[in-house]
Amino acid sequence: MSITAPAGFVAAGTSCGTKRSGELDLALVATDDARAVPAAGVFTTNLAAAAPVVVSRAHLKSRGGHAAAVVVSSGNANAATGLQGLADAERICALAGGGLGVEPSEVLVCQTGLIGVAMSMAPIETGMAPLVSARAAGAEAAGRAAEAMMTTDTFRKEVVVEGRGFRVGGMAKGAAMLSPHMELPDVFAHATMLAVLTTDARCGPSDLAAALAGAVDSTFNRMTLDGCTSTNDTVVALASGRGDVLPGPGELAAALERACGQLAEMMAADGEGATKLAKVLVTGAASDVEAYRAARKVAESALVKCSLNGEDPYWGRVVSELGSAGVAFEIDRVEVAFGGTVVCRRGVAAEHDPEMVRAHMKQRSLKITCDLGMGSSIATVLTCDLGHGYIDENRTTS
């Protein structure tokens, strides 16, 4: 079900030919009655923002936080494509709007794929009508939409979260260029990651925007696969308001956060070439910002990620990253644990059972805990290992 699990939404996914492989490459999520509903978006902070980012942001603004549909196209990012790229993104909205019977500005658009290549619009021109006609409720349509978002993803990323009297559904893609850094206050976080969320909760546009911003801040923005902030990162949410219950304060935010958190874990686990998913937890930092910065520095470290790939609990690299993270740090206070086994205490090697650590490092899901001993702030950042697969995937685009 995922994206169509909340009442009021339909979805579809087709192959229009943007991807030469013939895989699904065009997705649609829309309200089932061609009505614009409260909508919110969080977009990349990259100043080379792609045309779909520019267009979706403008559409949301012009409609005061309302939208009736989201189109997702994969195979071409439509980034670094100039004015033609903007016209192409607008044309996609117009095509979808025409088919659905809504205004073009009530349509949001997300794109992912190669940067710097002019869109070939013919496939989308011919593919949009069948896409719109294929829209349906139910799991199959939702699944096809989720599949059509994928680029180098190896599996579909879908989620359904049950709130008290409402549901949140979501789908996402993202496997590299993944270090979302989205436009949130006081957040310097960073993927091409795209996520579309739906809910039948009753809420206004500003409540939805606040809840989505909080959810993105504590999930997608706490994940880094390669430290590269995409030109196309986008998370959008639509709220049909079909539920019977008005969620209590925080209830919608909590449900969105759970949905985004699960999608983020799927993304990290599906990092290009990844064989390990790792949670880096920093505790005892002097401030929340410092906790986050330190966790991100460890999570983005090429050397730490290589060690994870080799299942090597080389904590010296972790300490080195903490020391160069630009946060309050005193080496004789630092403690590092792998899977709960303390390997470094007060900045030096701690006696421990190497078998415990070895067994943990063989797991698929790893946990590195770093206590700075400087305060009481905590942050978690998700990452993955760095292996041959990432390089093989990214050496060439052809």
Next chain:
Amino acid sequence: MSITAPAGFVAAGTSCGTKRSGELDLALVATDDARAVPAAGVFTTNLAAAAPVVVSRAHLKSRGGHAAAVVVSSGNANAATGLQGLADAERICALAGGGLGVEPSEVLVCQTGLIGVAMSMAPIETGMAPLVSARAAGAEAAGRAAEAMMTTDTFRKEVVVEGRGFRVGGMAKGAAMLSPHMELPDVFAHATMLAVLTTDARCGPSDLAAALAGAVDSTFNRMTLDGCTSTNDTVVALASGRGDVLPGPGELAAALERACGQLAEMMAADGEGATKLAKVLVTGAASDVEAYRAARKVAESALVKCSLNGEDPYWGRVVSELGSAGVAFEIDRVEVAFGGTVVCRRGVAAEHDPEMVRAHMKQRSLKITCDLGMGSSIATVLTCDLGHGYIDENRTTS
């Protein structure tokens, strides 16, 4: 000759057993008359600074910028080793000082290798006397010293620069954890990289310190292999004053900069697993700091580095990094060239001869030029590609 090319210096390199492989692992550079001479050092900004960094910094300070010798030990970084590590680093200086007939505080020490492992001092206790006895002028001794610095380096890094009436000699190591970020004013740059420089120029400690800081700022700090700032980065210089000529203002600085620049290029070319050396030149930035920040963002990008490994001129990734570098940026002003062939103009694909670019990408030494069109500031950062070799080298420490 390298480190012994300037008049007044002797060197040696031995295998004492810190490296289990039996390779050379202990080096010495000293004045030939056991006299302390003007000396300067630039050290890592990593707050988890290794014991040798702490000790060398203190020795330089206590002697008002004078030293008689530098010991370099490879195989163990003596970092995250607590108070025992400090005592061990001091003991190394005392052993060398004893052999040479100088005060322990007139000896500087550099170490490189694994972090978080207590030093095994026995090899150094027994190895120091033969090392000191082996000290000699001439190319062979200098070459052995340079070889004893190496860890994963695949070749010795030595340089000699001829000034007007004086010489500068140098040796260095560094292949990963290489993104020097040394303690210079207004510099946020980042390796384990170690470099020892000698000169027979006549100069005082403060002139030497200023000249060295400038040289490091424009060379080692403009290089990033993996974005990881080591706990041990150190550049030290000793000036014997044996030359006949007092160098004119800027002459010593220029010679040190040439020496450091050549050593930095050797390091980048010898990056672990590297098959390409790349110069990222940013022009048209709004300020010097922004030019540097933008060049470093491109140079540190895992995705850009994978493209270099695949000889793929995927400029979209370059534009994306520029857009997320935190600098003034307008996509319709940006221009990107590979080897002088413009592939992106005003933010979109530029017509060009793909054969020209393909031929450039096959070279070992690549050049990526990015003009931001926002001002007149320029910066260059050296990097290398990211290939399987880097991962293989860093997966495990055993």
